[in-house]
Amino acid sequence: MSRLSKTPEQTHAILRRELENIAPEADLSQLDNDADIREELDIDSFDFVRYIAAVCDALELDVPELDYIEFTTLARAEKYLGTLG
Amino acid sequence: MADFTMPSLGADMIEGTLVEWMVEPGDKVKSGDVVAVIETSKGAIETEIFVSGTVQELLVKVGETVPVGTVLATIRSVENVRHPAESASESAMPIPQELKPVTVATSRPVATLKTGIVRASPAARKLAADQGLDLADISGSGPGGAVTLNDVQAAAGMKQAGQESGRVSRGFDPASMRQGIAAAMARSKKEIPHYYLSTEINMKPAQQWLAEENARRKINDRLLQVVLPLKAMALALRKVPELNGFYKNGEFNQSERIHVGVAVALRGGGLVAPALHDVDSKTLDELMQDLNDLITRARTGMLRSSELTDPTITLTNMGENGVEGIFGIIYPPQVAILGLGKVMERPWVVDGRIEVRPVMLASLSADHRVSDGHRGAVFLNTLDKLLQTPEAL
Numbered sequence: 001m002s003r004l005s006k007t008p009e010q011t012h013a014i015l016r017r018e019l020e021n022i023a024p025e026a027d028l029s030q031l032d033n034d035a036d037i038r039e040e041l042d043i044d045s046f047d048f049v050r051y052i053a054a055v056c057d058a059l060e061l062d063v064p065e066l067d068y069i070e071f072t073t074l075a076r077a078e079k080y081l082g083t084l085g
Numbered sequence: 086m087a088d089f090t091m092p093s094l095g096a097d098m099i100e101g102t103l104v105e106w107m108v109e110p111g112d113k114v115k116s117g118d119v120v121a122v123i124e125t126s127k128g129a130i131e132t133e134i135f136v137s138g139t140v141q142e143l144l145v146k147v148g149e150t151v152p153v154g155t156v157l158a159t160i161r162s163v164e165n166v167r168h169p170a171e172s173a174s175e176s177a178m179p180i181p182q183e184l185k186p187v188t189v190a191t192s193r194p195v196a197t198l199k200t201g202i203v204r205a206s207p208a209a210r211k212l213a214a215d216q217g218l219d220l221a222d223i224s225g226s227g228p229g230g231a232v233t234l235n236d237v238q239a240a241a242g243m244k245q246a247g248q249e250s251g252r253v254s255r256g257f258d259p260a261s262m263r264q265g266i267a268a269a270m271a272r273s274k275k276e277i278p279h280y281y282l283s284t285e286i287n288m289k290p291a292q293q294w295l296a297e298e299n300a301r302r303k304i305n306d307r308l309l310q311v312v313l314p315l316k317a318m319a320l321a322l323r324k325v326p327e328l329n330g331f332y333k334n335g336e337f338n339q340s341e342r343i344h345v346g347v348a349v350a351l352r353g354g355g356l357v358a359p360a361l362h363d364v365d366s367k368t369l370d371e372l373m374q375d376l377n378d379l380i381t382r383a384r385t386g387m388l389r390s391s392e393l394t395d396p397t398i399t400l401t402n403m404g405e406n407g408v409e410g411i412f413g414i415i416y417p418p419q420v421a422i423l424g425l426g427k428v429m430e431r432p433w434v435v436d437g438r439i440e441v442r443p444v445m446l447a448s449l450s451a452d453h454r455v456s457d458g459h460r461g462a463v464f465l466n467t468l469d470k471l472l473q474t475p476e477a478l
Binding site: 023025041042044045046049052053056057062063064065066 | 296299300303304305307309311350352376377380405
């Protein structure tokens, strides 16, 4: 796992960008940062893992499977990724 | 000489529109090559040919709508090759064309995957390369935002997108897809005498093994839990082969190969169940890789015709939706469907004591014209047993 070199704003932008790639039909402007993206955007486990993998690729890091739960909301993911910095 | 005809890609399909030729007269083709994109009322399908030879003449122009069975092209054939689904069957049973869990393309306007790969048809990719164009810079109008030949031609200034008279929309039509599902399911309920069985499976060994295995892997190499029952069901089918094949014209044709149709829900509605091929003989890593590819293509409208006609049995995993179990409706002419429910913590008796275990309900819907409950029970019990030793899968 590499150290995170992105600012919180950059991390936030990456999270949203990758989420948009996974669920392009969704209006993310209406998405609450504390909402469970799996429920709000109808994302199954396959796309959920794809989303996490895409974020990890963009941030050049790897996260353990046990931490996938940290990506269920944008706010939680941002906070979690912030702890890696 | 052989004919390449408009295929039937669904019980309700009576005609199709040629969206794109991927070959020209004089091109050599081999069995399995994608030679055309066919638009049905449910979306666009990359369509393969099942003869090898040289393309002699293209008889139908892009944009033309013709009935199923119409000769689209003539091929100076080297050999006739049996369709995969046909060869999977011991007899000369026709291709299971009446099946069709439906179409493919979704309306998702994304062509660029996280990996940076741009969805594009082979012809579009070739032209872009010839023209020195980057596919990532071209806005795709195909299924799921895929870049089509027309898009590349437009980007290259060769013509305006949509200018071609034969240009058709390749979007996914939820209403038509629903009609297709309705037709197949109504036929199934009417014709197939279903019987239903279920069993609860202790998933602790599988989950433990998977957690340890994934802990050693990078994120892109990890396995999803579903590949374990996927492989296990294929191995169980070797023991109970009468659940694997097609019932047509009053008789059952058992398939020698095990192609599992994986039900993939499309956001916004709709369902496809394309085939993962030869599941019993693949490793878990190969299955995960194939599943990644298949689901991604299913959701971006890039499936192939054979993937829609090949499944010899279907797997539907409703655990994703948080339900305890599902008793599926068989996709005709298949004769069985396995349903998986959510893994839930449940009291479980171990050596006379009650302990908590992660438990999954596995259900089988099968065709009573072909098998009976006893054989179905053998299948489910074998599935259970196999999942208790995941390291052996």
